[in-house]
Amino acid sequence: MLDREARLISEGGRLVIELSSTLPGDQRRFSVAHELGHLIITARSGSGSASPGVHMAASTERLCDRLARELLAPEPAIRGYLKARRAAMVPVNQVSCSMIVQAASDFDIPVEAMAARIVHDLAIAPRTMASLWRRNSECDNPVFPRVLHLASIWHPRPDLALATRDSLKPVASVASEAFRGRSVLRAERDLLIAGAVQRFQVEATRFHWFPAFAGVPAERAVLALLTR
Numbered sequence: 001m002l003d004r005e006a007r008l009i010s011e012g013g014r015l016v017i018e019l020s021s022t023l024p025g026d027q028r029r030f031s032v033a034h035e036l037g038h039l040i041i042t043a044r045s046g047s048g049s050a051s052p053g054v055h056m057a058a059s060t061e062r063l064c065d066r067l068a069r070e071l072l073a074p075e076p077a078i079r080g081y082l083k084a085r086r087a088a089m090v091p092v093n094q095v096s097c098s099m100i101v102q103a104a105s106d107f108d109i110p111v112e113a114m115a116a117r118i119v120h121d122l123a124i125a126p127r128t129m130a131s132l133w134r135r136n137s138e139c140d141n142p143v144f145p146r147v148l149h150l151a152s153i154w155h156p157r158p159d160l161a162l163a164t165r166d167s168l169k170p171v172a173s174v175a176s177e178a179f180r181g182r183s184v185l186r187a188e189r190d191l192l193i194a195g196a197v198q199r200f201q202v203e204a205t206r207f208h209w210f211p212a213f214a215g216v217p218a219e220r221a222v223l224a225l226l227t228r
């Protein structure tokens, strides 16, 4: 997830985790935990060296992200946290954008990591898909306006056929509204998922993705939840 911002290097016979100084605190913590994941995998596989600076197959990177989430948001801690707060917020087996954003802040990890933890790893809301939308900074010209694009999507059951990115386009309008607005947006939408049109409750909220630094403005992103 945040790999380009951190790497393992070998320095004077020691392993060092190098981090980009522009990373906000929550993403630093996550990056360090991700790199520790590489060390854990290397130790478990018995291959001897952690291959400093070299990153591996996408499946290994996903596993390191998962290990980072396990380290920074252990299951008993998350379940206890949600149990203490959920009753007042939303019914059992449901999640809300504000719940995920607040939990990310309280555990000091990125919103993206907390959404993956709650929705995918722990499958706390079996009927909900979570998605993260970011503005495409590579398309900053009048012909290709900076539109929101789907950066990540999580589902409690990864074995189910997930929507392709295109089939989720209608949510973009809700996500765009949330991106411009201030409050949490809720709407009902018919979406084409896995070949069939289904009605979803959509909830979307924008959040602070990246702080301003060195003249680069702060970046926002949108977390959207789709519940059937």
Ligand SMILES: [Zn+2]
Residues within 6 Å of the ligand: 003, 034, 038, 055, 056, 061, 064
């Ligand atoms: Zn990695």
